Amino acid sequence: MIIKLVFGPINEEEIDLPVHYNRPLQGLFYSLMSEEMPGYHDIGTKAEDKKLKLFTFSRIYPSGPFKVQEKRMRFKGLFTIFFASPIEELVDSVLNSLNEQKIFRIEKNSFTLVKCEKVKAFVKEKILVKTLSPITVYSTILLPNGKRYTHYFSPYSSDFKKLIEENLKRKSSALKLPIRDSHFSIEPYGITEKNEKLLFYKDIIIKGWTGYFILKGDKKLIELALNSGLGAKNAQGFGMVMSVKKNIVEEENLNYFQNYKTVQMV
Numbered sequence: 001m002i003i004k005l006v007f008g009p010i011n012e013e014e015i016d017l018p019v020h021y022n023r024p025l026q027g028l029f030y031s032l033m034s035e036e037m038p039g040y041h042d043i044g045t046k047a048e049d050k051k052l053k054l055f056t057f058s059r060i061y062p063s064g065p066f067k068v069q070e071k072r073m074r075f076k077g078l079f080t081i082f083f084a085s086p087i088e089e090l091v092d093s094v095l096n097s098l099n100e101q102k103i104f105r106i107e108k109n110s111f112t113l114v115k116c117e118k119v120k121a122f123v124k125e126k127i128l129v130k131t132l133s134p135i136t137v138y139s140t141i142l143l144p145n146g147k148r149y150t151h152y153f154s155p156y157s158s159d160f161k162k163l164i165e166e167n168l169k170r171k172s173s174a175l176k177l178p179i180r181d182s183h184f185s186i187e188p189y190g191i192t193e194k195n196e197k198l199l200f201y202k203d204i205i206i207k208g209w210t211g212y213f214i215l216k217g218d219k220k221l222i223e224l225a226l227n228s229g230l231g232a233k234n235a236q237g238f239g240m241v242m243s244v245k246k247n248i249v250e251e252e253n254l255n256y257f258q259n260y261k262t263v264q265m266v
Helices: 022-033 088-100 158-175 219-228
Strands: 002-009 015-018 045-047 050-052 066-069 072-075 079-084 104-106 109-120 126-131 138-142 148-152 184-189 196-201 204-209 212-217 241-243 248-252 261-264
Touching: 002 088, 015 109, 022 088, 022 104, 022 196, 050 158, 079 088, 079 219, 088 109, 126 219, 158 184, 158 219, 212 219, 219 241
Parallel strands: none
Antiparallel strands: 002 079, 002 109, 015 072, 045 050, 066 072, 104 109, 109 248, 126 212, 126 241, 138 148, 184 212, 196 204, 248 261
16 A cells, blocks of 8 residues: 655745655654554564565655755745555554644754545556655675675666565565566666665665666566565665656545545546
């Protein structure tokens, strides 16, 4: 399930965030789900010998202009964040908290929820998607001196495609999804060096890629990719994608999505 959240600052105050805001934004979503699923931060979803955190979120999209100064991002007015998870209980816990709370905070910024929309994504065996947050794919190598080196893969690398496929199938196995055809592929669409992004998370540099990609595979795997993200570090705000054709947004209130209307999403 994908939801679109539109927030507004209190008293039209300026929003002032660090440029690398993934961690405080992740903290907001963990706080929203903590009332009904308090242990998910530590437990996650079991997948063989790993614990997967099956949710993701987008970058922050201000409705108007913004400025960047001294590693801070400042803007006024409304801003949009997308959140997604294949686990309905997880999304419901976020929605319930959004419905109950009046004021939300990221660092010193206070804001209120203006609108909540449920996104119905266009799903086929072959779709074009656009990143809402950078996709990161990497491998960690142990060097002879005992130090670890992280190598990030380009979207044109076979390892990039292979690791994304393996990650998605691991999620599918953890959720016990009925997949008829396990084949899945991802191809970059017009990606250049300009699409490479560097972000900091806990003082660690993470390399990711934005832009358009073509996904092919079983509908269940495509839907899972949209609901859980692609690549690594999804729960840290990486790898969220949205199909760019025929997306339908259902605008609904927070009282369990009643009395909604449908609009086209460009």
